[in-house]
Amino acid sequence: MRLELGNIFIKDLQFGPETKVEKGILYVNKEELLKEVSGDEKVKSIDFDIVHPGDSARIIPVKDVIEPRVKVEGKGGIFPGFISKVDTVGSGRTNVLKGAAVVTTGKIVGFQEGIIDMSGEGAKYTPFSKTHNLVITCEVNDDVKQHEHEEAIRMIGLKAAAYLGKAGKDVQPDEVKTYETLPLLEQVKKYPNLPKVVYVYMLQSQGLLHDTYVYGVDAKKIIPTFIYPTEVFDGAILSGNCVSACDKNPTYVHLNHPIIEDLYDRDGKDINFLGCVITNENVYLADKERSSNCTAKLVEFLGADAAIISEEGFGNPDADLVMNCNKIEEKGIKTVLVTDEYAGRDGASQSLADSTPKGNAVVTAGNANELVVLKAMDKVIGHPEAANIIAGGYSGSLRPDGSIEAELQVITGCTSEVGFNYLSAKGF
Amino acid sequence: MVKEIERAGLPVVHMCTIVPISKTVGANRIVPTVAIPHPLGNPNLSKEDEKELRRKLVLKALKALQTPIKDQTVFED
Amino acid sequence: MMKVVHYINQFFGQIGGEEKADITPQLHEGVVGPGMALKNAFKGEADIVATIICGDSYFAEHQEEATKTILDMIKKYNPDVFVAGPAFNAGRYGTACGAVCKAVKEALNIPVVTGMYIENPGVDLYKKDAYIVLTKNSAVGMREAVPKMAKLALKLAKGEPMGSPQEEGYIPRGIRKNYIADERGSKRAVDMLVKKVNGEKFETEFEMPSFDRVAPNPPVKDITKAKIALVTSGGIVPKGNPDRIESSSASKFGKYDIDGVYDLTEATYETAHGGYDPTYANADADRVLPVDVLRDLEKEGKIGSLHRYYYATVGNGTAVASAKKFGAAIAKELIADGVDAVILTST
Amino acid sequence: MLNLVEKLIIITNNPLSKEFFNDKYEVQFINGSLMDVLIKVRDLIHKGYVLLTHPLMGSVKPNQTPYKTVAISKLPKDKTDEQSVLVIENSIQTAQKLIKSKPYKKWPEEVLEDFRVIDLELIKSIF
Numbered sequence: 018m019r020l021e022l023g024n025i026f027i028k029d030l031q032f033g034p035e036t037k038v039e040k041g042i043l044y045v046n047k048e049e050l051l052k053e054v055s056g057d058e059k060v061k062s063i064d065f066d067i068v069h070p071g072d073s074a075r076i077i078p079v080k081d082v083i084e085p086r087v088k089v090e091g092k093g094g095i096f097p098g099f100i101s102k103v104d105t106v107g108s109g110r111t112n113v114l115k116g117a118a119v120v121t122t123g124k125i126v127g128f129q130e131g132i133i134d135m136s137g138e139g140a141k142y143t144p145f146s147k148t149h150n151l152v153i154t155c156e157v158n159d160d161v162k163q164h165e166h167e168e169a170i171r172m173i174g175l176k177a178a179a180y181l182g183k184a185g186k187d188v189q190p191d192e193v194k195t196y197e198t199l200p201l202l203e204q205v206k207k208y209p210n211l212p213k214v215v216y217v218y219m220l221q222s223q224g225l226l227h228d229t230y231v232y233g234v235d236a237k238k239i240i241p242t243f244i245y246p247t248e249v250f251d252g253a254i255l256s257g258n259c260v261s262a263c264d265k266n267p268t269y270v271h272l273n274h275p276i277i278e279d280l281y282d283r284d285g286k287d288i289n290f291l292g293c294v295i296t297n298e299n300v301y302l303a304d305k306e307r308s309s310n311c312t313a314k315l316v317e318f319l320g321a322d323a324a325i326i327s328e329e330g331f332g333n334p335d336a337d338l339v340m341n342c343n344k345i346e347e348k349g350i351k352t353v354l355v356t357d358e359y360a361g362r363d364g365a366s367q368s369l370a371d372s373t374p375k376g377n378a379v380v381t382a383g384n385a386n387e388l389v390v391l392k393a394m395d396k397v398i399g400h401p402e403a404a405n406i407i408a409g410g411y412s413g414s415l416r417p418d419g420s421i422e423a424e425l426q427v428i429t430g431c432t433s434e435v436g437f438n439y440l441s442a443k444g445f
Numbered sequence: 446m447v448k449e450i451e452r453a454g455l456p457v458v459h460m461c462t463i464v465p466i467s468k469t470v471g472a473n474r475i476v477p478t479v480a481i482p483h484p485l486g487n488p489n490l491s492k493e494d495e496k497e498l499r500r501k502l503v504l505k506a507l508k509a510l511q512t513p514i515k516d517q518t519v520f521e522d
Numbered sequence: 523m524m525k526v527v528h529y530i531n532q533f534f535g536q537i538g539g540e541e542k543a544d545i546t547p548q549l550h551e552g553v554v555g556p557g558m559a560l561k562n563a564f565k566g567e568a569d570i571v572a573t574i575i576c577g578d579s580y581f582a583e584h585q586e587e588a589t590k591t592i593l594d595m596i597k598k599y600n601p602d603v604f605v606a607g608p609a610f611n612a613g614r615y616g617t618a619c620g621a622v623c624k625a626v627k628e629a630l631n632i633p634v635v636t637g638m639y640i641e642n643p644g645v646d647l648y649k650k651d652a653y654i655v656l657t658k659n660s661a662v663g664m665r666e667a668v669p670k671m672a673k674l675a676l677k678l679a680k681g682e683p684m685g686s687p688q689e690e691g692y693i694p695r696g697i698r699k700n701y702i703a704d705e706r707g708s709k710r711a712v713d714m715l716v717k718k719v720n721g722e723k724f725e726t727e728f729e730m731p732s733f734d735r736v737a738p739n740p741p742v743k744d745i746t747k748a749k750i751a752l753v754t755s756g757g758i759v760p761k762g763n764p765d766r767i768e769s770s771s772a773s774k775f776g777k778y779d780i781d782g783v784y785d786l787t788e789a790t791y792e793t794a795h796g797g798y799d800p801t802y803a804n805a806d807a808d809r810v811l812p813v814d815v816l817r818d819l820e821k822e823g824k825i826g827s828l829h830r831y832y833y834a835t836v837g838n839g840t841a842v843a844s845a846k847k848f849g850a851a852i853a854k855e856l857i858a859d860g861v862d863a864v865i866l867t868s869t
Numbered sequence: 870m871l872n873l874v875e876k877l878i879i880i881t882n883n884p885l886s887k888e889f890f891n892d893k894y895e896v897q898f899i900n901g902s903l904m905d906v907l908i909k910v911r912d913l914i915h916k917g918y919v920l921l922t923h924p925l926m927g928s929v930k931p932n933q934t935p936y937k938t939v940a941i942s943k944l945p946k947d948k949t950d951e952q953s954v955l956v957i958e959n960s961i962q963t964a965q966k967l968i969k970s971k972p973y974k975k976w977p978e979e980v981l982e983d984f985r986v987i988d989l990e991l992i993k994s995i996f
Contacts, residue, residue, distance in 0.1 A: 126987065127980030128933060141702070163986055212719040223927055225990035237994060260987075261928035275708035287716045300926040301995040302956065323719040325711050332925035332963070336956065353715040355707060358728065359930075361970040364698035365650060370925060370963040372730045378718050379728040380711040383700045386970070425700070436707020441727055443686055443701060444694040446755060446837060447866050448736050449643075449849025455856060456739040457753075457864040463954050467868070470845075473738035480949045481869045481915035483802040484756070486809030496814065503815045503865070507750075507825065510742045510863045517735075797958075799912040 018108045019197040020247035023089065023190030027116035030067050030149035036181070038188045043117050045151060045181065053180045054173045059161045063173065064154040066398050070147050072135040073395040078403045079131030079429045080121040080259050081174050082145050082267040085114040085181035088251065096252040098233020099172070100179045106251035112185040118148040118269055119181065121174040122399040123155040125166045126226065129403065130427045131262035132391065139391040142431045144438055145269070152398050153177055164225055171257055196281050198245050198292050201319060208289040215291050215321040216276055217312060217341055221258055221265060221329040222297035228257035231295060241296040241311040243319070246277045254295070261330050263385045263431040264357045270430065275437045276325055276355070291319050296341070298334045305337055313344035327355040327435045335371040346375045357382040357432035358442055362424070382433055383440035385426035393419030447472045458506045460484060468517055474509040475519045478502060524568040524679045527596050528557045529606040529622050531615045535575030543579035547591045550575065556664060560605065563672030568679060571599050578614040589625045601632060602679035608637030608667045609644060611659040613850055620648025627651060633678035637667045643847045645693055653678070653692045748862035751829035753852060755837030756803065756810040756869040757795030758786070767836055769796030775835035775848045785814045795836045798869050810867055829861050837868060876943035877921055882906050883936040885985040886992060895943065903937040907964060910939045911957045917945030920953035924960040926991050929984070931964035932971050936988040940995065
């Protein structure tokens with residue numbers, strides 16, 4: 018499967034009379050966008066805002082971040098199973114409005130976290146302070162249940178991103194990157210002398226506000242399976258998570274999957290990148306056993322010499338990570354794990370909820386419990402009072418002057434467990 | 446604790462319900478026991494039967510102490 | 523010039539060996555024993571103004587008093603940094619160095635440095651509280667250890683930022699600190715994977731706990747002549763828990779005389795352990811500590827004898843540091859009492 | 870997904886879970902904290918019951934949500950289930966650590982309701 022990603026560099030984002038990309042500026046027609054995303058009777062109000070890198074602006078609580086993309090050539094459309102039909106995606110050409118993002122906000126549950134600061138100390142910790150963000154504030158009717166609320170906001174975000182993406186359909190990209198993975202036997206033959214690598218892609222899938230979707234299917238209902246890495250770039254996997262801001266994978270991160278990108282970068286040089294095995298993280302212990310058995314079996318079957326395994330979330334996903342690691346290492350396949358830590362504010366506590374001596378190669382995205390002070394912002398989009406109840410904050414987190422003292426776990430994408438961010442931790 | 450006793454030069458047998466924990470703490474001679482709240486007993490048995498059960502387990506432990514081993518060894522039945 | 527107070531034991535203080543291990547803390551102006559090497563390593567930037575010498579046994583047995591005396595001795599010098607040891611692999615000495623360092627840091631807010639071999643029980647107990655320079659397992663390593671300790675001490679005295687354990691040569695304290703890496707996490711993961719799969723050296727960013735092993739001891743030759751001791755982490759104590767052993771992550775162990783005890787009954791013994799439902803152990807503590815059966819076996823001549831004391835603490839699988847200390851202390855007493863083998867029961 | 874023939878007991882301090890499961894399964898309601906639920910589950914596991922769901926389910930940390938629902942096997946086995954012990958002991962330690970490092974805050978009632986809903990929804994996902 019071969020996919021060209023045509024990156025159109027977006028330098029600015031503005032409202033305008035027509036939705037289009039011109040000289041690197043993405044113009045958005047507000048009315049048309051509203052028409053495109055509205056229609057759900059559960060939704061009471063939808064508001065749009067634009068924030069830029071460096072602005073004195075805060076978005077809270079963030080639900081999801083999504084990159085506008087459009088399918089230009091090849092089968093299917095963006096976000097199969099939700100926006101487009103369930104055709105297999107990942108081949109042909111997809112254009113990307115690089116530098117723009119849709120950010121959805123809305124208070125689905127009271128303790129919901131997720132802060133994006135566009136400037137100051139907080140901006141250092143979130144990758145989404147570097148994008149021009151179209152922020153959608155969405156409020157629903159009072160009687161709407163949490164699941165329906167999550168679904169409504171999720172759909173509005175996806176629709177908005179797909180709508181904006183269309184503006185890039187006929188634009189000449191500034192750069193084109195090509196990614197290709199061949200069917201297994203051919204891929205193996207392509208670089209016969211390089212070590213064969215599989216990426217084990219763990220998806221949060223425990224239930225309400227902890228879900229991930231694969232071609233529209235709830236990931237807890239899948240058994241581990243193979244997917245071509247390029248499918249991910251077209252939105253085959255997307256996020257329905259919204260309670261673990263620092264270490265969940267927003268849809269933007271799935272689309273720009275950093276481990277997949279970096280494995281492609283070394284494909285044919287140091288390694289032979291065979292593809293991805295997606296697996297889930299469940300509540301039921303027998304499911305954990307089954308999924309990890311299946312994952313290890315599949316990684317072995319693909320003939321991998323080594324695998325990168327990433328988890329999503331903290332607590333019981335650590336158990337899945339450890340099971341996957343043990344079972345894959347037991348087959349003689351070398352593993353590298355990617356995780357983050359909850360080592361306490363002073364960094365002195367044992368960091369993972371579960372561990373294994375076999376996990377001798379670990380990349381950490383940092384300690385999510387470290388405290389940070391986020392200065393007051395001129396503009397706050399969403400619900401600033403959420404700072405007092407979000408996970409990682411505490412009562413008094415929001416100070417009278419509008420600044421916030423809280424743990425890093427409140428910041429969206431801060432300790433990305435797929436290594437999208439630069440934060441790490443060291444032992445002292 | 447069991448490891449430090451071993452390190453000091455005393456042969457030691459660890460009687461413990463959860464064998465993986467015993468292995469993790471570095472015991473070498475391991476005798477698995479009945480249950481966590483009553484490793485060397487079983488309240489469902491009569492007093493006599495329970496003591497007999499305990500005696501069997503202790504005898505197994507003594508046997509373990511008399512057995513030469515090279516590596517971590519679990520003394521099952 | 524910066525001022526340093528140095529702590530050493532009776533042996534390095536040139537007072538004597540084990541027979542002098544019970545001496546009380548003594549204060550000497552200036553340098554004693556290994557302090558000379560340390561002083562030289564300061565290269566004129568700091569001076570050892572006083573040396574405190576304390577017997578290892580005295581410290582172990584009178585920790586509270588000894589610590590108080592030592593703190594009083596240190597106070598009047600108002601040093602810029604406090605150095606203890608190095609203790610190499612001497613367990614009680616290491617534990618004393620660690621404990622004194624911790625007290626100095628907490629009570630006087632003076633930076634502290636010590637040195638130990640990695641397996642010294644003092645390491646696990648105090649690595650969070652003091653910078654412990656990694657040394658060899660005997661005094662042979664003195665020459666190597668002293669310059670590292672001196673360098674660290676000067677750095678701390680000057681308030682300079684501390685480097686990583688690898689750079690500075692101290693044992694990682696297990697404190698996790700965030701930093702912004704040069705490469706994003708995914709790139710670091712791929713780099714690590716390429717190294718690992720090619721059999722090259724790589725450095726994990728997060729150390730999973732690993733477990734060292736001790737080789738098994740030879741078996742008991744004649745069990746019918748052997749003196750067997752009972753030890754338990756199941757918290758079995760005389761009724762009323764006279765030593766007040768804590769219900770979880772106990773900070774101490776108890777030693778109990780069972781001379782003439784043939785059966786542990788509901789009226790006489792109970793469990794202090796908070797990690798399981800105590801109903802069954804309280805009703806009959808033999809279910810955790812099989813005194814009744816061992817008495818029978820003793821009578822029948824199946825074992826030589828049951829040791830007069832049993833030892834108990836409350837263990838949970840992972841409180842490794844204190845368990846290590848208890849194990850070493852208990853083993854020492856058991857050997858001194860001529861015990862041949864141990865049955866350790868856990869819940 | 871749960872094996873449909875598997876019989877189970879629900880241990881919970883969440884009134885919503887109690888209400889939901891009451892007429893379908895045996896429910897042991899704990900009038901107490903999340904930690905009380907974990908301790909109860911631990912004691913039952915020690916007696917031979919098998920843990921069916923992970924006690925730290927969800928990304929909502931044990932020092933955030935005061936509610937917890939856990940499923941265990943209906944019938945105890947003769948022998949303590951090792952895997953269950955390892956998971957519950959580990960979970961208790963992690964929960965204790967987190968609660969110690971940052972105790973619960975006083976949540977407003979509507980937030981508590983959200984916690985109850987999430988807890989129930991997560992456990993429902995196994996059916």
